[in-house]
Amino acid sequence: xxxxxxxxxxxxxxxxxxxxxxxxxxxxxxxxxxxxxxxxxxxxxxxxxxxxxxxxxxxxxxxxxxxxxxxxxxxxxxxxxxxxxxxxxxxxxxxxxxxxxxxxxxxxxxxxxxxxxxxxxxxxxxxxxxxxxxxxxxxxxxxxxxxxxxxxxxxxxxxxxxxxxxxxxxxxxxxxxxxxxxxxxxxxxxxxxxxxxxxxxxxxxxxxxxxxxxxxxxxxxxxxxxxxxxxxxxxxxxxxxxxxxxxxxxxxxxxxxxxxxxxxxxxxxxxxxxxxxxxxxxxxxxxxxxxxxxxxxxxxxxxxxxxxxxxxxxxxxxxxxxxxxxxxxxxxxxxxxxxxxxxxxxxxxxxxxxxxxxxxxxxxxxxxxxxxxxxxxxxxxxxxxxxxxxxxxxxxxxxxxxxxxxxxxxxxxxxxxxxxxxxxxxxxxxxxxxxxxxxxxxxxxxx
Numbered sequence: 001x002x003x004x005x006x007x008x009x010x011x012x013x014x015x016x017x018x019x020x021x022x023x024x025x026x027x028x029x030x031x032x033x034x035x036x037x038x039x040x041x042x043x044x045x046x047x048x049x050x051x052x053x054x055x056x057x058x059x060x061x062x063x064x065x066x067x068x069x070x071x072x073x074x075x076x077x078x079x080x081x082x083x084x085x086x087x088x089x090x091x092x093x094x095x096x097x098x099x100x101x102x103x104x105x106x107x108x109x110x111x112x113x114x115x116x117x118x119x120x121x122x123x124x125x126x127x128x129x130x131x132x133x134x135x136x137x138x139x140x141x142x143x144x145x146x147x148x149x150x151x152x153x154x155x156x157x158x159x160x161x162x163x164x165x166x167x168x169x170x171x172x173x174x175x176x177x178x179x180x181x182x183x184x185x186x187x188x189x190x191x192x193x194x195x196x197x198x199x200x201x202x203x204x205x206x207x208x209x210x211x212x213x214x215x216x217x218x219x220x221x222x223x224x225x226x227x228x229x230x231x232x233x234x235x236x237x238x239x240x241x242x243x244x245x246x247x248x249x250x251x252x253x254x255x256x257x258x259x260x261x262x263x264x265x266x267x268x269x270x271x272x273x274x275x276x277x278x279x280x281x282x283x284x285x286x287x288x289x290x291x292x293x294x295x296x297x298x299x300x301x302x303x304x305x306x307x308x309x310x311x312x313x314x315x316x317x318x319x320x321x322x323x324x325x326x327x328x329x330x331x332x333x334x335x336x337x338x339x340x341x342x343x344x345x346x347x348x349x350x351x352x353x354x355x356x357x358x359x360x361x362x363x364x365x366x367x368x369x370x371x372x373x374x375x376x377x378x379x380x381x382x383x384x385x386x387x388x389x390x391x392x393x394x395x396x397x398x399x400x401x402x403x404x405x406x407x408x409x410x411x412x413x414x415x416x417x418x419x420x421x422x423x424x425x426x427x428x429x430x431x432x433x434x435x436x437x438x439x440x441x442x443x444x445x446x447x
Contacts, residue, residue, distance in 0.1 A: 050442075050444075050445035051445075053065070053442060053445065054437060054441070054442050054445055055366065055433070055434045055437055056366050056367065056368050056433065056437070057366060057367045057368065057394060057407060057410075057433055057436075057437065058368045058393040058394070059367060059368060059369040059389045059390055059391070059393070059394065059407075060368055060369055060370055060388075060390060060393070061204075061231065061257070061342060061343045061369075061370075061388050061389065061390025061392070062203075062230075062231070062254075062256070062257050062390070063256070063257070063390070063392070063393055064256055064257060064258065064260045064392045064393050064396055065260070065393055065396045065397065065442050065443055065444070066256075066260060066261065066262060066296075066300070066443065066444065067260070067299070067300075067303060067443050067444075068443050068444050069299050069303070070260075070261055070262055070296045070299050070300050070303075071296075071443070071444045073262075073292065073295040073296035073298075073299050074262045074292055074293060074295075074296040075292070076292050076295060078098070078101065078291040078292040078294075078295050079290070079291065079292040081094070081095075081098050081291050082288045083095055083098045083102075083288050083289060083291055084282065084283075084287055084288045085282065086102070086121075086278060086282070087099040087100075087102045087103045087106075098291050101291060101294055101295050101298060102120065102121075102289070102291075102294050104298045105118075105120040105294050105295070105297045105298035105301065106118045106119075106120055108298055108301035108302055108305065109266055109268065109297075109301055110268075111305070112237050112301055112304055112305050113236070113237065113243065113245050113251070113268055114243070114245050114246065115245050115251070115268035115269065115270075116269070116270045116271045116274070117268070117269050117270065117271060117273075117274035117277070118266055118267070118268050119131075119266065119267040119269075119277055119278055119281050120264070120266050120289075120294055120297055120298075121281050121282060121286065121289040121294070122252075122264065122265035122266065122267060122281055122286070123264065123265065123286060123289075123290065123293075124254065124263060124264065124265050125153075125155070125228075125230045125252065125253070125254040125265045126154070126155050127265065127281075127285055127286065128252045128253075128254075128265035128266070128267050128281075129153075129155040129156075129163070129226075129228065129252050130155065130162065130163065130285060131267060131277065131280040131281045131284060131285055132197075132226050132250050132252060132267065132277070132280070133163060133166075133167060133197070134280040134284050134285065135250070135273065135276040135277050135279070135280040135284075136196070136197055136224045136226075136249075136250075136273075136276070137167060137196055137197060139166045139167065140166075140167065140168055141167055141168065141195075141196045141197070142167070142168040142169075142170065142193055142194065142195040142196055143156075143157050143163070143167050143168065143169050143170070143195055143196070143197045143198075143199065144169075144170050144171070144172065144186075144189060144190055144193060144195035144197070144198045144199070144223070145157045145169065145171060145172075145198070145199035146171060146172060146173070146181070146199065146200070146201075146202045146205075147171035147172065147173050148171075148373075148381075149173070149373050149375060149376075149377060149381075150171075150172075150173035150174045150202075150375050151174070151202040151203060151204035151205045151345070151375070152171065152199075152202040152203065153201075153202055153203045153228060153230075155228075156169070156171075156199045156202065156228070157169025157170070157171065157199075170189065170193045170195065172185060172186045172189050173185075173375060174336075174375050176375070176376055178336060178337075179207075179335040179336035179337065179375060180207055180336050181205075181207075181209075181210070183210060183213045183214070183217065186198075186214070186217055187217045187220070190217050190218075190220070190221045190223065191220070191221060194221055194222075194223075195221065195223050196223055196224065197223055197224040197225075197226055198214060198217065198218045198221075198223045198224070198225050198226070199226045199227075199228060200214040200225070200226075200227050200228070200244075200248075201227050201228035201229055201230070201231075201232075201244075202228065202231075203230070203231060204343065204345050204372055204373075204388055205231070205341075205343065206334070206335060206336050206338070206339040206340065206341060206343045206344055206345050207336050207339070207340050207341070208241060208242065208340040208341070209227070209229075209232075209241075209242075209244075211227060211242060211243075211244040211247045211248060212247055214227075214247075214248075215247040215248065218249075224249045224250070225247070225248045225249050225250075226248060226249065226250050226251075226252065227244035227247075227248035227250075227251045227252070228251075228252050228253070229244060229251060229252070229253045230252065230253050230254040230257060230265075231257055231258065231341075231342070231343060231390075232258060232341055232342070233253040233254070233255075233257065233258060233259040234257065234258025234259040234260060234304065234309075234312075234313055234316070234392070235258050235313050235316065235317065235341055235342065237259060237304045237305075237309065237313070238304070238309050238310045238311075238312060238313025238314065239310055239313065239314075240310075240313040240314050240316065240317050240341075241340075241341060245268060249269065249270070249273060250267060250268070250269045250273060250277065251267070251268040251269070252265065252266070252267050252268075253265065253266055253268075255297050255300060257390075257392065258313070258316060258342055258392050259300060259304060260300060260303070260304070260309075260312075260392070260396065261296060261297050261299075261300025261301070261304075262293050262296035262297060262300065263293070264290070264293045264294070264296070264297050266297070267281070312395060312396070315395050315400065316341075316342045316391050316392055316395045317339075317340070317341060317342065318400075318401060319391040319394065319395050319399065319400065319401060319403075319404050320339045320341065320342050320343065320344060320390075320391040321338065321339060322401035322404035322405065323344060323389065323391060323404040323405075323407060323408055324338045324339050324344050325338075325408075326404055326405045326407070326408025326409070327344070327346065327408045327411065327412075329408070330408060330409070330411075330412040331350070331351075331412075332346050332348075332351070332411075332412075333346070333347045333348075333349070333350050334346055334347070335347055335374050335375060335386070342390050342391050342392050343388065343389070343390050344388075344389040344390075344391075345372065345374060345386055345387075345388055345389075346374075346386055346387040346388075346389065347374045347385055347386050348385055348386060348387065348415070349385050351415055351419065352419065353415060353418060353419045354371070354379060354383055354384065354385060355371030355372060355379075355383075355384045355385055355386045355387050356371040356382070356383050356384070357418055358371070358387060358414075358415050358418055359371040359387060360418075361414055361415070361417065361418030361426055362387075362411065362414045362415070362418075364423070364426045364427075364430065365410065365413075365414040365417070365425075365426040365427075365429040365430050365433070366410075366429060366430035366432075366433035366434065367407070367410060367411060367414060367429075367433065369387055369388060369389050369390075370387070370388050371383075371384055371386065371387060371388075372384055372386045372387060372388035373385070373386060374386035391404070394407070394440075396442075396443075397437075397440035397441070397442060398440050399440060403436075406436070410429050410432070410433065413425065413429055414426060414429055417429075
């Protein structure tokens, strides 16, 4: 069944004392029907997705399982309210309670990350990043970010992104011999290019980001420093990764991934830049915020402030290190040789199989991850050499280091089966995984 907090279905007339004529009208019937009655196709797909997420080992680094409380807030009546503007300064009436919801989210974000100012309205990470560009730059200004092939994000100036079309983007990468960022190289590029903004962080970086080192470079060339911590925000909040707050001029993050909240985003900054950031988000890019998401962000931030979340963040890293060790022991090559956070980047070149067919085979075997480019990849982006793995979701389910070695073994068997065309072996692995995951239920769904 779906979320355990869902009340049993009741007839429209039981819900409120209204006239029988109105109660029996088709219009009212449609408004009060359960999802199963109103749209059984969607209900069936949601049910199937819940079963799929429950029976698989999900290792996509940008995903997680939210709590029942976060799920309840996301599906709440707050979705009905439109709220252009900010708390106390709205363009619509009836905002008294919405203002309180947003202020709670803002206050909790500031407290959790130690920031002077927080904007919790961005719809997702890409608009949040674009808002920072709008706050600090003019079209054509130069930006220095991590290149997409090295582990950066589309919004860090990739040519196919608006950030690469509207701004003059230059990029740094990683060393071929270490797979790590070389700050001396970053400094050399910054001195030559004189960017107005430098971006650190990315989407496939398995090592600790040296925020202080980036800050020194930004200060030297007079650039704004933006830290994109979308992937590691939960680790930062839980004390498992150094924080950029107080070093970077502005910090962006999504609210899902390791932070384990809904699909949204936040921007953290200091008082000096608060007004520019808020203006860039609204009215610069967006209209009314998604109030149900704002409430869910507030709930997730409250959860992240607990000691149990600190233990969770630490376990994410322990699990990633254990999984990396298990893969290395089985002959897999890892970019940078391992991990410091939740993320592992595997180069399959030595296994003689590209990332895409390996990922497809692993999915059939019950292990969900994504194919990914690796630094200096000779293959095309949609058919790359690597796999990206994250341990946030399995850690939420309660898995620990021993489970990671089992997962490494399943990955090894599945990749070998894919290379040899042994589809039957993938079915065997999927069955083993279905049995194993029965001991690790997921929030918001019950078999």
